[in-house]
Every structure is written in structure tokens, then in C-alpha cells.
Amino acid sequence: MPNDNEIIDNIANKEYEFGFVTDIEMDILPAGLNESTIRYISEKKKEPEWLLNWRLKGYQSFQKQKLPEWQNFELPAIDFQKISYYAAPRNKKKYNSLDEVDPELLATFAKLGIPLSEQKALTGVAVDAVFDSISIATTYKDKLKELGIIFCSFGEAVQEHPELVQKYVGSVVPHSDNIFAALNSAVFSDGSFVYIPKGVRCPMELSTYFRINTENTGQFERTLIIADEGSYVSYLEGCTAPMRDENQLHAAVVELIALENAEIKYSTVQNWYPGDKDGKGGIYNFVTKRGICKGANAKISWTQVETGSAITWKYPSVILQGDNSTGEFYSVAVTRNRQIADTGTKMHHIGRNTRSRIISKGISAGEGNNSYRGLVQIGPKADLARNFTQCDSLLIGDRCGAHTFPYIESKNNTATVEHEATTSKIGEDQIFYLNQRGIDSEKAVALIINGYAKEVLNQLPMEFAVEAQKLLSITLEGSVG
Amino acid sequence: MTQEQTIPLFEEVVNGWNKLSLSGGVKKESSDLRRARQSAFDKFRELGFPSIRNEEWKYTNLARFLKDEFTIEGWEVPGKTVVPDAALVKKAGITLLDCYQIVLVNGSWDGTIGGGTLPKGIQLLKVAEARQDPALSVYFEKQAAWGDQHFANLNAALFTDGLFIRVDAGVTVEKPIHVIHVYTSESNLLVQPRNVWVVNRNAELSVVESVVSGGTAKIWVNGLTEILVHQDARLHHTMIQTAGAGVRLVQQTTVHQHRQSLYNNFTITLPGADLVRNDLQARLEEEHTESHLYGLYLAAGHQLVDNHTLVDHQKPNCLSNELYKGVLLEQSTGVFNGKVYVHKDAQKTNAFQQNNNLVISKKATIDSKPQLEIFADDVKCSHGSTVGQFSEEALFYLRARGIGEESAKSLLINAFAFDVTEKIRIPEVEAHVNELISLHIPVNHA
Numbered sequence: 001m002p003n004d005n006e007i008i009d010n011i012a013n014k015e016y017e018f019g020f021v022t023d024i025e026m027d028i029l030p031a032g033l034n035e036s037t038i039r040y041i042s043e044k045k046k047e048p049e050w051l052l053n054w055r056l057k058g059y060q061s062f063q064k065q066k067l068p069e070w071q072n073f074e075l076p077a078i079d080f081q082k083i084s085y086y087a088a089p090r091n092k093k094k095y096n097s098l099d100e101v102d103p104e105l106l107a108t109f110a111k112l113g114i115p116l117s118e119q120k121a122l123t124g125v126a127v128d129a130v131f132d133s134i135s136i137a138t139t140y141k142d143k144l145k146e147l148g149i150i151f152c153s154f155g156e157a158v159q160e161h162p163e164l165v166q167k168y169v170g171s172v173v174p175h176s177d178n179i180f181a182a183l184n185s186a187v188f189s190d191g192s193f194v195y196i197p198k199g200v201r202c203p204m205e206l207s208t209y210f211r212i213n214t215e216n217t218g219q220f221e222r223t224l225i226i227a228d229e230g231s232y233v234s235y236l237e238g239c240t241a242p243m244r245d246e247n248q249l250h251a252a253v254v255e256l257i258a259l260e261n262a263e264i265k266y267s268t269v270q271n272w273y274p275g276d277k278d279g280k281g282g283i284y285n286f287v288t289k290r291g292i293c294k295g296a297n298a299k300i301s302w303t304q305v306e307t308g309s310a311i312t313w314k315y316p317s318v319i320l321q322g323d324n325s326t327g328e329f330y331s332v333a334v335t336r337n338r339q340i341a342d343t344g345t346k347m348h349h350i351g352r353n354t355r356s357r358i359i360s361k362g363i364s365a366g367e368g369n370n371s372y373r374g375l376v377q378i379g380p381k382a383d384l385a386r387n388f389t390q391c392d393s394l395l396i397g398d399r400c401g402a403h404t405f406p407y408i409e410s411k412n413n414t415a416t417v418e419h420e421a422t423t424s425k426i427g428e429d430q431i432f433y434l435n436q437r438g439i440d441s442e443k444a445v446a447l448i449i450n451g452y453a454k455e456v457l458n459q460l461p462m463e464f465a466v467e468a469q470k471l472l473s474i475t476l477e478g479s480v481g
Numbered sequence: 482m483t484q485e486q487t488i489p490l491f492e493e494v495v496n497g498w499n500k501l502s503l504s505g506g507v508k509k510e511s512s513d514l515r516r517a518r519q520s521a522f523d524k525f526r527e528l529g530f531p532s533i534r535n536e537e538w539k540y541t542n543l544a545r546f547l548k549d550e551f552t553i554e555g556w557e558v559p560g561k562t563v564v565p566d567a568a569l570v571k572k573a574g575i576t577l578l579d580c581y582q583i584v585l586v587n588g589s590w591d592g593t594i595g596g597g598t599l600p601k602g603i604q605l606l607k608v609a610e611a612r613q614d615p616a617l618s619v620y621f622e623k624q625a626a627w628g629d630q631h632f633a634n635l636n637a638a639l640f641t642d643g644l645f646i647r648v649d650a651g652v653t654v655e656k657p658i659h660v661i662h663v664y665t666s667e668s669n670l671l672v673q674p675r676n677v678w679v680v681n682r683n684a685e686l687s688v689v690e691s692v693v694s695g696g697t698a699k700i701w702v703n704g705l706t707e708i709l710v711h712q713d714a715r716l717h718h719t720m721i722q723t724a725g726a727g728v729r730l731v732q733q734t735t736v737h738q739h740r741q742s743l744y745n746n747f748t749i750t751l752p753g754a755d756l757v758r759n760d761l762q763a764r765l766e767e768e769h770t771e772s773h774l775y776g777l778y779l780a781a782g783h784q785l786v787d788n789h790t791l792v793d794h795q796k797p798n799c800l801s802n803e804l805y806k807g808v809l810l811e812q813s814t815g816v817f818n819g820k821v822y823v824h825k826d827a828q829k830t831n832a833f834q835q836n837n838n839l840v841i842s843k844k845a846t847i848d849s850k851p852q853l854e855i856f857a858d859d860v861k862c863s864h865g866s867t868v869g870q871f872s873e874e875a876l877f878y879l880r881a882r883g884i885g886e887e888s889a890k891s892l893l894i895n896a897f898a899f900d901v902t903e904k905i906r907i908p909e910v911e912a913h914v915n916e917l918i919s920l921h922i923p924v925n926h927a
Contacts, residue, residue, distance in 0.1 A: 072854075378868075395855070395858035397858060398825070398857065398859070400856075400858065401854070402853070404851070404852060405850070405852050406850065407850050408849040408868060409540075409846075410838075410840065410848075410849075412840075412843070413841060413843050413845060415869075416867075416868065417867060418865075418866075419849075419864075419867070420863070420864070421863060423853055423860060423862040424860065424861055
């Protein structure tokens with residue numbers, strides 16, 4: 001049996017399996033950010049004037065804002081002028097069917113385990129594949145159309161359903177929300193758009209797969225999901241990027257709108273390139289995700305499995321405006337090598353009888369640092385609001401860190417808020433117990449970690465729970481405490 | 482002579498500083514102490530008064546408290562004492578408690594001790610004298626000791642008086658020392674008492690502090706207490722804050738703990754003072770130390786009670802335990818921020834922290850931020866925080882047994898506070914605290 005140090009070396013040296021580069025002809029905008037960059041993107045996408053004006057407003061608020069300083073890690077200097085804000089695979093015309101898509105692209109997604117041809121696709125999952133700035137293909141589109149469900153790229157939605165986009169875009173995350181959201185509003189290239197009509201239960205999982213390929217580009221996609229009254233949708237996003245020495249910026253915005261009696265379940269399996277063992281390279285994952293339960297009895301649930309990225313910095317939040325609405329946040333965040341995760345959630349209780357539940361599991365190994373930062377806010381009108389928060393941290397190795405920053409603000413005496421947090425390492429007694437039963441230490445740790453994360457993994461759609469479980473055991477392979 | 486100036490506090494402080502550096506008392510101090518004052522003042526001038534943009538003051542907005550004008554008292558005639566109102570002292574007294582009683586008026590002590598002569602091995606001194614004593618001034622000379630703490634730096638720059646306590650090695654002081662802080666003035670005043678307590682090796686001491694106030698003016702108390710608990714020593718420290726309306730109390734307490742020492746702290750805050758901000762920092766600087774921090778805050782009126790605690794685990798094998806309970810009445814605001822910091826070296830740390838809040842009134846607000854920062858892996862740390870109200874079931878149970886609603890609620894509040902009060906080691910003090918709690922309930926539930 002290898003000793004602890006060897007095992008830790010093993011995981012440190014483990015290669016990132018999605019680190020390949022696709023060689024394809026690209027249209028890349030030269031690096032740099034100014035008004036004409038924005039006009040170029042807008043023109044390229046044939047956008048209406050209101051959207052261009054909105055982008056420009058976003059750019060103005062971006063210029064006014066400074067990078068935050070409150071985070072619990074050292075924010076590396078980001079030169080916004082060195083990033084290219086638009087990169088798209090070169091294509092002559094719009095694809096009419098998958099057969100016309102560049103085979104190189106299809107091969108890339110197949111290699112990532114996301115076959116785009118519908119015969120081979122995961123049954124019951126519709127996929128929108130985003131390659132650098134552009135949505136490549138959306139599967140099962142027609143089947144969904146029969147039910148009135150709109151699932152397409154953001155660009156298409158702007159062309160075909162401008163009234164819906166105009167009504168909802170920026171309504172949850174305004175263009176001035178924070179510096180990265182402002183940047184996204186100015187330069188967002190594509191993303192997914194989902195509209196579920198009244199009373200429809202979406203029969204399949206909707207999924208977007210993001211892939212950053214080109215060097216020195218940033219990915220700025222925007223996702224907008226609207227669940228009309230009484231509807232239900234489950235949505236999943238996944239992401240990977242090639243291995244590069246340079247850090248790349250991913251600043252997405254996700255907006256969820258759940259009307260009366262609607263439910264949105266949003267799951268993320270995030271596996272961006274985390275950088276090498278010395279912390280060189282990797283994606284900066286600075287994402288703004290927020291949902292609003294607009295009507296009564298609405299429900300929004302965030303589930304995230306965060307294993308990649310050099311720095312993960314995001315707080316998927318829920319605004320509980322409708323009475324009796326529910327917000328949930330389930331998270332597993334793994335950091336190893338020099339990875340940093342500063343993540344958590346915000347639950348704003350505004351309506352009566354609103355409920356929220358937060359389960360956060362942090363796992364830190366190597367020199368990784370994991371922070372939970374959360375806000376539970378109970379407004380004066382949120383009578384009988386209820387929150388339960390549990391955040392646990394697991395430490396593997398003596399050079400990692402785990403931190404908890406929960407904020408609780410209550411302005412209502414009928415609210416009940418509970419928060420608990422624990423930090424510990426894997427018990428030697430637990431490993432010993434499993435060893436005794438003939439399970440070697442490595443498998444024992446995998447078992448314990450999976451048990452530890454089970455509460456969150458159980459929230460994922462079945463097909464992805466398996467993938468996430470696999471990802472978790474690969475990420476932590478050999479990390480005996 | 483007190484300066485009768487009508488300028489905002491910051492300018493008053495700057496003026497005060499200019500006067501202080503010329504005053505005779507300061508000229509007698511060691512050059513190191515004068516340097517420490519200078520560096521603390523420079524730091525304060527750089528920091529200014531905190532605003533809500535500062536994370537440590539996020540929930541405690543001082544703007545409305547800083548509008549008033551204050552004058553600084555103390556440096557011209559160190560040790561000058563106002564004779565306190567006997568009724569005030571009596572109010573702070575603890576029935577049946579056998580103790581040495583001393584009274585500090587606006588931070589100055591007249592040198593008298595009630596309750597008998599002190600035993601051998603314990604010295605009580607005025608800080609006004611200690612700071613000029615070459616043998617003792619070392620306790621005040623540390624440069625840049627207060628980091629970014631706005632008010633601690635202000636105190637370190639401008640303090641003139643306070644209470645110095647030293648217990649010799651191996652001495653157990655049987656009777657507790659009851660320190661009554663009386664704050665009273667006819668004009669708005671900024672008082673900055675500085676206390677230094679040293680408990681030497683294997684010594685043991687109990688200190689009970691009571692804070693009361695009188696007079697009609699507004700008083701800003703900016704207290705700074707530094708405590709050294711040496712190897713194997715034990716200090717039991719209780720603070721009962723019952724100051725009245727018009728008082729803004731900012732109390733910073735830093736405790737340095739050495740090997741195998743024990744420090745117990747009870748911080749009890751009752752309705753009255755407009756603003757109470759307690760900054761309690763326990764620094765566990767050597768191995769095998771133990772710290773227990775208990776807090777109880779009962780806030781009413783428009784009161785703002787803010788408890789900030791830091792438990793700084795620097796070395797392995799230490800234990801810390803923290804329990805803060807709050808009851809919020811009327812339009813009061815409660816703030817709790819508990820930070821547990823575990824350094825890389827501090828393996829085998831056990832750290833527990835809990836904050837429970839009972840929100841009685843519809844208009845009360847509570848902001849709670851328990852916080853863990855952990856850099857060592859072989860640790861057991863946990864924290865919990867709750868915000869809730871009376872259990873309907875418990876109320877129904879009591880009322881079904883013929884107990885009126887008001888009495889039932891009082892009973893439940895007492896039971897809620899019991900987790901903290903029962904830990905107070907001195908029965909007379911415990912009874913005194915319980916009595917104070919009963920004074921403020923049954924409550925107005927408006």
C-alpha cells in the first residue's frame with residue numbers, strides 16, 4: 001500500500017482528462033474591450049436596437065465599478081483588455097440539420113461524452129452545446145416544440161421571441177448588479193433560453209454543455225429560464241476547457257424566473273480546467289446566478305457539484321417573493337492543488353411562509369481553500385419564514401483550509417432560522433472500520449466522501465448523479481487523510 | 482479642566498491629542514510608551530471612525546451616535562474623581578456577595594477598597610500611576626498592538642486612567658474583586674478607561690465588573706482591557722452592563738493565554754445603554770489552554786447590542802467553547818459576530834460556538850454571523866446559530882397548567898437565559914443576574 005505522501009502526489013499529478021484542444025477554423029475578435037467591441041458583437045448577432053442599448057448600459061456600469069475586495073482569497077489582476085470577447089467556429093451559413101455541422105465539432109462533443117446526434121444522445125435529455133461564444137446545436141428541439149416549450153440558443157431567442165427576452169432579461173440580475181454581471185451584459189455572446197408554457201411539465205432534462213476552446217478568450221454566456229404558471233423544468237449545465245497555462249475568464253449570468261406554482265430545478269456539474277499542481281492556468285469561474293420565485297408556491301432549487309476551475313466564485317441565490325415559495329441550495333465543492341472555491345448562496349425571504357434549505361459540503365485537499373459564504377435574509381413581511389442551513393467541511397491534508405461565513409439577518413419575529421456548521425477530517429476510526437472489512441484505504445475514503453456528499457448528489461438527475469459520483473471519486477482519488 | 486468645545490468627535494480627538502502630548506503627565510512617561518501612543522494615534526487618524534462599509538461594523542451603524550458632540554476628559558488632572566451618587570453604587574452592588582469592592586468613576590479610582598484589606602500577592606493600582614512607573618509601563622508600550630481596531634487605537638493613544646491588577650505567582654485570591662464602573666456627567670463626555678490585568682503563573686482570580694451610569698448627558702465609553710493569563714493561571718471574568726440611556730459603550734477586551742491557562746468570560750448586557758459594542762478577543766498563544774466565553778444579551782427600546790468575539794487558536798491542543806444567547810425586545814437590534822480562527826499549527830483544536838436568539842417583538846432585528854476560518858486539518862470545530870421565537874407548544878403547556886400568558890413568557894425567557902446564567906460560578910452573582918433579567922420582563926410585546 002502506498003504511503004500517504006505517495007498517494008497525495010498521485011492526486012496532485014493526476015491529469016485533467018478533458019484538456020485537449022480542438023483544431024478548427026475560428027472567427028476571433030482581437031483582444032480588447034471598448035464600445036465598438038460591443039457594437040461588433042451586437043451587429044454580428046443581428047440584434048435589435050434595444051438590446052444594443054442595454055449592452056451599452058451594461059458597459060457603462062462595468063466602467064463605473066471596481067473589482068470587489070471582500071473575498072477570502074487573493075484576486076489575481078485581470079486585464080480586461082487582453083481578453084478576446086468573441087470567438088466562433090467559422091461557418092458559411094446557418095446549419096439546417098446536424099449533418100451540416102463541422103464533423104470536427106461533433107467529434108469534440110462526442111469525445112466529451114456529449115453525442116449530439118439524437119439517435120446516440122442520452123435518452124430523455126435535450127442538449128444545447130455551446131462552443132466558445134456560440135451555440136452549436138440544440139437537440140430534440142422539435143419534439144419540445146410540440147409542447148410549446150422553447151429551448152434554443154439565446155441568439156435565436158432574440159430573433160424569434162424578442163418580446164419574452166425583452167421582458168425578462170436583466171429582471172433578476174440587473175446590468176449593474178456587479179462588475180462581472182455588468183461585463184456579461186455588455187459582451188455576452190450566447191447561451192441558452194428556455195420558456196416552459198403554463199401548466200406544462202417538461203418531459204425531458206434540458207441541458208447545456210459549455211466548452212471553452214480558443215486561447216485568450218473569455219466565455220460570457222447568458223442563460224434565461226422562464227417557467228410560466230404551474231410548469232416544471234429540470235435543467236443541467238456541464239462545462240470543460242482545454243489545458244492552458246494562461247488563466248481564462250468565465251463570467252456567465254443565469255437568471256431563473258418561476259411564476260406561480262412553477263418549479264425550476266437547476267443543476268450544475270462544473271469541471272472547468274482547474275490549473276496544474278502549481279496553480280498555473282485554469283479557469284476563473286465568476287458567475288452570477290439568481291432566481292426569483294415571483295408567484296405563490298413557486299420553487300427554485302440549485303444543485304451544484306464544483307470540482308474544476310482555478311477559482312470558483314459564485315453564489316446562486318433565490319429571491320423568495322411569492323408567498324409559500326421555496327428555495328433550495330445543494331452544493332458539493334471540491335478543491336485540491338491550489339484551487340480556490342468561494343461559494344454559497346443567498347436566500348432573500350420576502351413573501352409570507354417562505355422556506356429555504358441550504359446544504360453545503362466542502363471538501364478541501366492539497367493546498368485547496370474552500371469557503372462557504374451565505375446570506376439568509378428575512379424581511380419584515382416574511383411572516384413564518386423558515387430556513388435551515390447546514391454546511392460541513394472536510395479537510396484532507398494539513399495545508400488546506402476551510403472557512404465559513406454565514407450571514408443571518410432577521411427582521412421578523414415569527415421567522416425561524418437555523419444554521420449549523422462543522423469542520424473535521426475523515427475519522428481514522430471510520431477508515432479502520434472499513435479496512436477491517438477488507439476495503440483498502442483508498443476505496444474507504446471514496447466511500448466516505450460519497451456518503452458525505454450523498455445528500456447533495458441525490459438531488460441530481462439520475463444520469464448525472466452517476467457522472468458526478470465518478471467525477472468526485474476521480475478528483476479525490478488517493479486522498480487518504 | 483474639561484474642554485468645552487462644540488466640534489464633532491473626530492476634531493475633538495485630534496485636539497485632545499495635541500493637548501495630551503504637551504501635558505505634564507505624558508512627559509513623565511517612557512519614550513516607548515509615547516511612541517506607542519503616537520503609532521496608535523497615527524493609525525486611528527488613518528482609520529477614522531468605522532462606517533458600515535467596514536465588514537466588522539456592517540450591522541452597527543454609528544452615524545446616529547456620532548452626531549453628538551463630546552469632550553474628552555482625563556488628561557489634565559489624572560485621577561481626578563467625581564464623587565459618585567451613592568444610590569448608583571448601591572444599584573450596582575451585588576447582594577450578599579463577599580468581595581473586595583472598588584469604584585471607578587469615569588474610569589478613575591480614588592484608591593479605596595471596600596470589603597476588607599487585600600491579601601498579600603495582589604496589587605491594585607491606578608493606571609494613571611502605573612503608566613508612569615518604569616517597572617510597569619512595559620504593559621502599555623507595545624507598538625502597533627491593535628491592528629485595524631478603530632476604537633482600541635483611539636484608546637491606546639489617549640488613555641489616561643483605569644485599573645491595573647496584578648496577582649503574584651501561586652496566589653489564589655479567595656474573594657472576587659467587584660469593580661463598579663460609574664459613568665456620570667452633566668455634559669457630553671468621551672471616557673477612555675484602560676485596564677491591564679496580569680494573572681501570574683498558577684494564580685487564580687475572579688473579577689466581576691458592573692457598569693452603571695447617571696447624569697443627564699451623553700457619555701461615550703471607549704474601554705480597552707488587556708488581560709494576561711500566564712501558565713497554569715485561572716481567571717474568571719464577569720461583566721454586567723446595566724448602563725442607562727445616553728451611554729454608548731464600546732468595550733474591547735483582549736486576553737492573552739499562556740500554557741494550560743484557563744479563562745472564563747461572562748458578558749451580560751441588559752437594556753439601557755443606547756449602544757453596546759463588545760469586542761472580545763481570546764488569543765490562545767500556547768498549548769493546552771482552555772477558554773469559555775458565555776454571553777447573554779437582553780436588548781430593549783431602540784438599543785443596539787453588538788457582540789463581536791474572536792477565538793484565535795494559535796497552538797495545538799487547545800479547547801474553546803462559546804455560547805451567546807440573545808433576547809430581543811421592542812425595537813432593539815442584536816448583532817452577533819463570532820469568529821473562530823484556527824492557525825496551521827493548531828492541530829487537535831476543539832472549538833465550539835453557538836448563538837441562539839429569541840426574537841420577542843415584531844420590530845426587533847437580529848443579525849448573526851458565526852464564522853469559522855480553519856487552516857489545520859486535525860480539528861473538531863462546529864458552530865450553530867438560530868433565530869426563533871417562543872415555542873407555541875411550550876407556551877400552551879404552561880398555560881394549560883393555569884399559568885398566565887405573561888408569567889409563562891417570563892418563565893420561558895428565564896429558561897432560555899438559564900443555559901448561560903447557570904454557568905456563572907459565583908451563586909450570588911448568578912442570583913443578581915437573574916434578578917436583573919426579571920426586572921425587564923414580563924415584557925411589552927408591542
